[in-house]
Amino acid sequence: MLLSDAFEGSMSDNDIVKKSGFLDIFEAGDLILADRGFTIRNILYEKKVDVNIPPFFQGRSRLRVGDEITFKQIARVRIHVERAIRRIQKFRLLKRVISLSLQPVFSQMVFVAGCLVNFQDPLVK
Numbered sequence: 001m002l003l004s005d006a007f008e009g010s011m012s013d014n015d016i017v018k019k020s021g022f023l024d025i026f027e028a029g030d031l032i033l034a035d036r037g038f039t040i041r042n043i044l045y046e047k048k049v050d051v052n053i054p055p056f057f058q059g060r061s062r063l064r065v066g067d068e069i070t071f072k073q074i075a076r077v078r079i080h081v082e083r084a085i086r087r088i089q090k091f092r093l094l095k096r097v098i099s100l101s102l103q104p105v106f107s108q109m110v111f112v113a114g115c116l117v118n119f120q121d122p123l124v125k
Helices: 013-020 041-046 065-089 100-118
Strands: 031-033 050-052
Touching: 013 041, 031 065, 041 050, 065 100
Parallel strands: 031 050
Antiparallel strands: none
16 A cells, blocks of 8 residues: 655646656556546646546446446455455544644544554455
């Protein structure tokens, strides 16, 4: 699990990804799963890293057949990410607004929570 330092809420996804060190762990040909609206494709293109965003309806009542298969494949992997996020949320650190002056301490608290989550039973058996 990769945890970066905390960033202020007014920063864009692109700025957070660039400043967090997240891009440093990827190599050309890697694939990142992301939500719609997570518009980092342009900065990943520079590193030759691909982004897979789940298909969505776009005004249709159903997904197209190919999109439905892709959606299910992504969902099988994504469930493990959601489980990891849920484990960290159980520490209830993210339930309230944190003063920007506490950012260094908050980053350490989230890091410790991530370490404790890593010591729990594996997400994938």
